[in-house]
Amino acid sequence: MSDNSHEGKRESTVGKVYLVGSGPGDPDLLTVKAKRLLEEADVVLHDKLPGPEILGMIPEEKREDVGKRAGGEWTPQEYTNTRLVETAQQGNVVVRLKGGDPTVFGRGGEEMVHLANNGIPFEIVPGITSAIAGPEAAGIPVTHRDYVSSVSFVTGHEDPTKDESAVDWEALANTGGTIVVLMGVGKLPGYTDELLKYGMAPDTPVALIERATWPDQRVATGTLDTIVDVRDSEGIEPPAITVIGEVAGERERVVEFLEGA
Ligand code: SAH
Numbered sequence: 001m002s003d004n005s006h007e008g009k010r011e012s013t014v015g016k017v018y019l020v021g022s023g024p025g026d027p028d029l030l031t032v033k034a035k036r037l038l039e040e041a042d043v044v045l046h047d048k049l050p051g052p053e054i055l056g057m058i059p060e061e062k063r064e065d066v067g068k069r070a071g072g073e074w075t076p077q078e079y080t081n082t083r084l085v086e087t088a089q090q091g092n093v094v095v096r097l098k099g100g101d102p103t104v105f106g107r108g109g110e111e112m113v114h115l116a117n118n119g120i121p122f123e124i125v126p127g128i129t130s131a132i133a134g135p136e137a138a139g140i141p142v143t144h145r146d147y148v149s150s151v152s153f154v155t156g157h158e159d160p161t162k163d164e165s166a167v168d169w170e171a172l173a174n175t176g177g178t179i180v181v182l183m184g185v186g187k188l189p190g191y192t193d194e195l196l197k198y199g200m201a202p203d204t205p206v207a208l209i210e211r212a213t214w215p216d217q218r219v220a221t222g223t224l225d226t227i228v229d230v231r232d233s234e235g236i237e238p239p240a241i242t243v244i245g246e247v248a249g250e251r252e253r254v255v256e257f258l259e260g261a
Contacts, residue, residue: 015042015092017084017115019108021101021127024137025051026213029128034097037125042092045083047075049099049239051214058097077107081114088120099239101129105155105182129153131180134212134241138219139251139258142178148247150177156184156242160191167191173198178245185238189228195244200224205248210240219261221251 018037023029030038038044044058047067055063066080080096087094102108102124115122131153135142142151152175154167172179173195181191185208196202202225210218222230224244230236255261 013089013091014120015088015090015094017088017094017096017111017120017122018125019096019102019111019122020098020125021106021129022050022054022097022099023128024100024130024133024213025053025211027053027057029133029213030054031125031127033125034127037093037095038097040093041095043087044095044097045080045087046097047099050097051099051211053215054097077110081111084111084115085118085120088115098127099130100133101127104129104131104153130212130239130241131182134209135180135207135243135247137212137217137261138207138209138243139254139261140207140209140243140247141250142180142243142247144247144250148176148178148245150175151180152177153180153182154184156181156187156191158187160187160194169194170198173200178243178247181242181244183238184242185231185236185240188231188242192224192227192244196224200244204244205246207243207248207251208234208236208240209243210236210238212241217260219251221248 020034020037022034038058041062043064044062045064045066066075068074084094084096096111098106112122132142143149152172158165158167160169169191202223204224206222206224206227208220208231220230220234220236
C-alpha cells in the first residue's frame with residue numbers, strides 16, 4: 001500500500017511503473033506491449049543499452065537518462081530507485097526501459113523490490129535478451145539437438161581469478177554446454193584462461209558479437225586460445241556478447257546466406 005503521508009497526494013494519484021525490456025536494439029524486436037507503453041508513458045527512465053534507434057523513438061521531453069553520465073560515472077542505483085518512486089508518486093505512467101530483458105543482469109530484481117517496498121504498483125514486461133538474440137544475429141544457435149543440450153548465461157564483469165568469484169568457471173568448463181558471457185569484453189583474458197586451465201579445448205570456437213542487431217553490428221570469431229588477440233586486433237568494445245562452445249562454429253556454415261551478419 002502506498003504511503004499517504006505525502007502532502008496533498010492521495011493513493012489514487014499514484015501512477016505505475018513498467019519495467020520494460022527493449023530487446024537487443026533493433027526496433028522491430030520491441031514487443032508490441034513495449035512499443036505501446038513507450039507511446040503511452042509520461043516518463044521514460046533509460047540508460048544507453050536500448051540503443052540509438054529505440055531511444056530515438058522516444059520524444060525528448062519524456063526521456064530521462066539514468067545511465068552513464070558524462071565523465072563515465074554510472075548514475076548511482078539509489079538515484080534511479082528514488083526517481084522511479086517519485087515520478088510514480090506524482091501520478092505518472094513510468095517506463096523503466098532496459099536493454100534486452102529487464103531481469104537478465106538488468107537490476108530489474110532490485111528495482112522491483114524497491115517499488116514494492118514503497119507501495120508503487122508495477123509490472124514486468126519481458127524483452128528479448130541479447131544473450132540469445134546476440135548469438136542468433138551472428139548465425140549461432142545457443143543449443144543444438146545434435147551436440148549441446150544446455151546453455152549458461154554468466155556475467156564476465158567479475159574478476160575471474162578472485163577467490164570469491166560468484167561464477168564457477170571450473171564447473172562451467174565441465175558442463176559441455178554453451179557459455180554465453182555478458183559484460184565480458186574487458187575481462188576476456190581472465191575467463192578464457194580459467195576455462196583453458198579447467199580443461200576446455202583450446203580450439204573451442206568463440207564468437208564476439210558487438211552491438212548485436214544495431215545498424216553497426218560487428219562479429220569477430222576465433223577459438224578459446226586466439227579470441228583475446230582477435231578482440232584486440234578488431235577493437236571489439238562493449239556492449240558485446242561472448243559465445244563459447246561448439247555452437248559458435250555453426251556460423252561459418254551459414255554466414256554466406258545470413259542477412260545482416
Ligand atoms: N538485460 C540485458 C543485459 C544487461 S547487461 C539483456 O537481457 O540483454 C549488459 C550487457 O548485455 C552488455 O555488456 C553486453 O554483454 C550485453 N548486451 C546488451 N545488449 C547488447 C547488444 N545489442 N549487443 C551485444 N551485447 C549486448
